[in-house]
Amino acid sequence: MNETFKNLEETKQKRILSAAMKEFADKGYEQASTNQIIKDAGIGKGTLFHYFNNKKDLYEYLVDYAITIMHDEYFSLIDTSESDFIERMKQIAQVKGNYIAEHPNVTNFIGMVYLNDEVTLPKELETRLADLKKTGYSLIYKNINQKMLRRDINTDKALKLIQWSIEGYQNELMRLFQGEKIAHIDLQPYWDEFYEYLDVLKTTFYEEGQT
Template sequence: MECTNRLLKRGEWKINQTFNNLDIEKQERIINAALLEFAENGFEKASTNRIVKSAGIGKGMLFYYFKNKKELYLYLVEYSLDIILKEFIGKIDTNETDFIERLRQIAKIKFENNQRYPSVLSFLGNIFIQEEWEVSENLKQRYEEMMNIRHSILYDNVDTSIFRSDVDTEKAYKLIKWSIEGYQNELINQFKEKNLATTNMDPYWDEFYDYLEVLKTIFYKKEEGTE
């Protein structure tokens, strides 16, 4: 998507080359520890002591990679925006015109990425939704544009003709979205402490798809030849 690529090119920060040269596992350990700390406590109350303890590094090393807490925080804002665009939004097939099927792929992408990027969404929410801390106008604009892209991915090119004629489509959108997000969050909470690499997810996805069929039965027109 052209608008997504444009947003990805508009970063303000420069990654410390030493941090960039770390192995990916260590980078992600530091990033996830910092994201969680800021998401739970906000900028002012966030503790770099807790971040380094959770990440398993010395405090001096953290400030070797980032000059201070503010630089780390602003890096995380840009990082989170890029992750949402590349790993979530950028992987959704908008050629799918069935609303429930489109939400199905969104839910699966979000669930599969939650293990690797567990605090990105809550971190961004605290900044831009709750306006927890002041960020630059450029970052605010990037966030607003990202939200507009997200809205387009959810609703553009959806085939409304498959909905029952006696159903309010806008209300159906919300009910379907709430149902899928609720099940998805239930799974995320259930598997927080588990290693997904060693867990057979097939039964859970089969159950999820069964629920989607129930939603289609409720909100979609019956197919020809069915009672």
Template sequence: MRKINQPFYNLKPDKREKIIHAALQEFAENGYEQASTNNIVKNAGIGKGMLFYYFKNKKELYLYLIDYSLAIITNEFLGKIDTNEPDFIERLRQIAKIKMAYNQDYPNILGFLANVYIQEEIELPENLTKRYEEIINLRHSVMYENIDTSLFREDVDREKAYQLIGWSIEGYQNNLMKQFKHQNVTTTNMDPYWDEFYDYLKILKTIFYK
């Protein structure tokens, strides 16, 4: 991939992020083949000529967004998780809070990357494929590294417990995100929801821990 034109990086951050957000949303909703650059420039508030001044073509924009998204996931999500927390349920509580803030700031990245690596509409450069694999490994590490398995009841299958706990927390979080899909979470008092969430975590600990 050629180096992106310097004028793109010379844009004011808010203008640059608006272009990135518009492109991520379009690709996340429609995939690579069906994504419309006309929709991207319309939602970004720029001329089509400017988009192709910054990026040579649609594919180059797409590859740039993959590179951008992988960096965001690494630094703004996985990189913020404290793997020194040995309690699996507490680890997931921490991840849930980070993920909530992450999805608020970067709402289209997960959907975009899911399209990229599940649909596989274009062949990706080896370096992007390798980085994605590294992120999968990093995700496994931040989930399970340094977990104190002695906290679990001896009659519980720990691998199944991991899955059930993870599904429970993810399900609650997905339900919460649907409720706030069209709201600004930063202006909402989230304390009652987190209190409810912690109550559910206590129940999970009662079920699975000694």
């Protein structure tokens, strides 16, 4: 039945997927309303179940879709040959920003899926979710040159503090822009400010001469 959905025009597919991911992300599996999804997607009553057998079938399709999108349009664009941790995090932030602008509901949906214990997923999806998590961790830390960090501080804690600082700034911007159309915002001043913060992080955590 999902094949019928895949044959829909792309704009209608995206509208349905976006509405469904937002509803599940906001309310969790049990409380999510298919009627609300239908309303938000602007489709006729009953149309949703022409494409999906039931709510669980829709949910599993969304999990599979979100994993594929994250891998193809986010993770695959990260260059792990960059060994400078802060430069790696800068690159991740730039790719993530573009990805979230294109797929605003995927990240929140996947986050809900990881925290959700209401649904037992097929083994294949469970494995793909576990692999996605490992890949995300690897993209942050693989091939990092830890010798750039100051020798008088704990390396693992320093890396975590840098990561949390950068992700915290991103989250603050996401809250600031909530409900706004990213395409209509001049992001350059925010990138300039972001790079200034990165310079502060390098001065704080890197050995002299490594900045």
